[in-house]
Amino acid sequence: MLALLFTGQFLGTTVYGRSSAFKDNIYDPGILKPVDSVLKVRVGDKAPDFTLPAVAGGQVSLHDYLGKKNVVISFVPAAWTPVCSDQWPGYNIVKDIFDKHDAVLIGITVDNIPSQFAWINQMGTLWFPVLSDFWPHGAVARMYGVLRSDGVSERALFVIDKKGIIRYIDVHDINKRPRLEALVKELGKFSR
Amino acid sequence: MKKVIMPLLVIAFFLLVAHMTAMGASGPPLKGEALPDMKFPLPDGPAERSYLGLSGDGDFRIQDVKADVVIIEIFSMYCPYCQREAPVINRLYNKIESNASIRDKIKLVGVGAGNSSFEVGIFKKKYHIPFPLIPDNDFSLYDSLGKVRTPYFIGVKINSDGTNLIIYSKLGALKGEDRFLELILKRSGLGKEGEK
Numbered sequence: 001m002l003a004l005l006f007t008g009q010f011l012g013t014t015v016y017g018r019s020s021a022f023k024d025n026i027y028d029p030g031i032l033k034p035v036d037s038v039l040k041v042r043v044g045d046k047a048p049d050f051t052l053p054a055v056a057g058g059q060v061s062l063h064d065y066l067g068k069k070n071v072v073i074s075f076v077p078a079a080w081t082p083v084c085s086d087q088w089p090g091y092n093i094v095k096d097i098f099d100k101h102d103a104v105l106i107g108i109t110v111d112n113i114p115s116q117f118a119w120i121n122q123m124g125t126l127w128f129p130v131l132s133d134f135w136p137h138g139a140v141a142r143m144y145g146v147l148r149s150d151g152v153s154e155r156a157l158f159v160i161d162k163k164g165i166i167r168y169i170d171v172h173d174i175n176k177r178p179r180l181e182a183l184v185k186e187l188g189k190f191s192r
Numbered sequence: 193m194k195k196v197i198m199p200l201l202v203i204a205f206f207l208l209v210a211h212m213t214a215m216g217a218s219g220p221p222l223k224g225e226a227l228p229d230m231k232f233p234l235p236d237g238p239a240e241r242s243y244l245g246l247s248g249d250g251d252f253r254i255q256d257v258k259a260d261v262v263i264i265e266i267f268s269m270y271c272p273y274c275q276r277e278a279p280v281i282n283r284l285y286n287k288i289e290s291n292a293s294i295r296d297k298i299k300l301v302g303v304g305a306g307n308s309s310f311e312v313g314i315f316k317k318k319y320h321i322p323f324p325l326i327p328d329n330d331f332s333l334y335d336s337l338g339k340v341r342t343p344y345f346i347g348v349k350i351n352s353d354g355t356n357l358i359i360y361s362k363l364g365a366l367k368g369e370d371r372f373l374e375l376i377l378k379r380s381g382l383g384k385e386g387e388k
Contacts, residue, residue: 089271089275123272179310180314
């Protein structure tokens with residue numbers, strides 16, 4: 001009983017990723033170490049450039065947006081996991097807020113494209129590109145310092161201005177979804 | 193040794209019971225049962241309070257709503273299924289509100305599981321939700337309602353003596369607002385009045 005009490009019961013179960021859209025296909029990894037990496041960039045740094053393949057086809061590079069758009073990069077740890085599965089669908093209904101602040105969103109996971117394809121299809125049609133940081137595995141996540149020791153990325157948000165400078169970093173507790181209002185507040189600092 | 197183990201086991205038992213209670217219900221409240229005794233925060237807007245027939249500050253219980261039936265939708269702004277279902281629920285609301293014989297008898301309320309006021313507001317604005325949506329920032333209402341998948345619908349009949357009875361408790365799409373409303377009218381006994 002003591003073992004039950006001090007192990008399983010206190011671990012709890014997730015309350016995220018409960019949309020019927022995903023049915024019973026969400027894998028629950030349990031409660032994880034909140035952060036398991038060390039950032040390699042800071043606010044004020046030039047954001048490291050990258051080019052990654054997109055689920056929709058083609059390649060997307062950070063420098064594509066230089067001088068044109070503010071960029072929000074949303075790293076989420078893995079497809080088909082609880083919190084990740086209900087983070088991007090929320091961003092999917094606030095395109096107008098991104099537009100208002102002349103910003104685009106880029107979603108990145110370290111999964112391969114077939115897995116990402118099946119997963120994001122459950123979310124409906126996403127308005128933003130989803131990129132695969134699968135191979136070399138997690139190279140972009142590693143470059144930003146958000147690759148965890150088990151090979152998935154942190155749940156992290158980077159806000160980058162049109163000059164390519166990092167303006168905001170939130171390496172969030174992997175077990176929790178970042179509040180939308182925090183991101184919207186940061187976007188509000190950009191004038192069109 | 194026994195002297196040490198027994199008190200430990202007794203303490204562990206009570207801790208376990210207390211913890212499991214704090215963890216919330218193990219499943220959703222079912223049809224034929226009563227809704228758990230729970231407090232919902234009052235909606236901020238005067239129009240929403242007026243819709244539910246509530247006033248004052250603080251919390252309300254489901255039986256405080258001035259209606260014969262309250263339909264609770266457990267949703268999240270992050271749930272794609274809830275997003276897709278939103279127009280159906282709006283049509284259900286309009287169907288009820290346009291029928292003078294049931295308008296004051298059936299009310300809708302949404303509970304935004306894990307959603308802040310800001311996030312609930314985004315959902316409300318995006319989908320033009322006309323009925324009250326209550327933020328459940330810390331998942332406490334969600335826990336009490338059995339940690340269901342979303343969207344989940346619970347229809348609660350409020351009896352004249354203040355007790356309540358769940359007449360609908362189901363996960364997923366309503367499969368059309370007409371069919372759902374018909375079912376609610378039938379199960380609540382409002383059917384004949386609804387047909388007037």
